[in-house]
Amino acid sequence: MKVNKDLTATASANLILDELYTNTGSSSFNLEHDFFYGGAELEIWTMANQAGILLTEDTDYTLSDIDDTLTNQASRNVYKAVTIDNVTYQSDDIYFSYQACADFVDADDRYMVTREDGQYWDLNSSGGFDLVVSDDITFKDQYLASAIPLSESGTTGLEGF
Numbered sequence: 697m698k699v700n701k702d703l704t705a706t707a708s709a710n711l712i713l714d715e716l717y718t719n720t721g722s723s724s725f726n727l728e729h730d731f732f733y734g735g736a737e738l739e740i741w742t743m744a745n746q747a748g749i750l751l752t753e754d755t756d757y758t759l760s761d762i763d764d765t766l767t768n769q770a771s772r773n774v775y776k777a778v779t780i781d782n783v784t785y786q787s788d789d790i791y792f793s794y795q796a797c798a799d800f801v802d803a804d805d806r807y808m809v810t811r812e813d814g815q816y817w818d819l820n821s822s823g824g825f826d827l828v829v830s831d832d833i834t835f836k837d838q839y840l841a842s843a844i845p846l847s848e849s850g851t852t853g854l855e856g857f
Contacts, residue, residue, distance in 0.1 A: 698729075701798040703770040705733050714744045715792040722786055724760055724779040729796035731766055731774050734759045737795035740778075744791050751790070756782040766797055774798075 699710045715728055732738065740757060742748035751757055759775040766774035774797045780786050 698799040699796045701766075702795075703766075703797070705737050705770070705772065705795045705797070707795075710796040711793075712796055713793045714746075715794070716744075716789060717792065718789050719787050720780045720785075720790065722779065722781070722783070724777040726777055727792060727794070727796075730799045731763055731776060731797040733770075733795045733797055734773055734775055739793045740780075741791045741793070742785065742788065746791075746793060751780075751782070751785060756780065756785060770797060 700707070702710045710729075712727075712729060712732075717725070734753065738753075738759070739746060740751040742751070753759065758779050758781055759773075759777070760779065761776035763774045763776055778792075780790065
């Protein structure tokens, strides 16, 4: 499920509760939603339903990869990654409750790029598509990209990325 951009950090549709991660290790990772708020809008618990131990920012975990554009628009930090620093929690289940700021593709734009068979393509963290294998692509939102033929065989490329 994708969320629409919310610069107020108050949209109920963007409130994510008990997003489970297991065995995160010590490397940074991305949450289910591409952009999220830190501070009071992010809680990490050792048990579901905001129970157990509440992890502490800059002690148990750090936030990173600030998105400058969304941070400027929202007038508060918007992040893309988190690292569990405290080894105690790196191999356990942890539960994230947070306010998502946005996804690369808005919920309203889920079918912005579709195939004739009804499947849709999602954007990856670098802003490109995860996989495009068909020449049956229809672009509904031309500001994002446009399909261009790469050869007479019908292979399709993306222009604008």
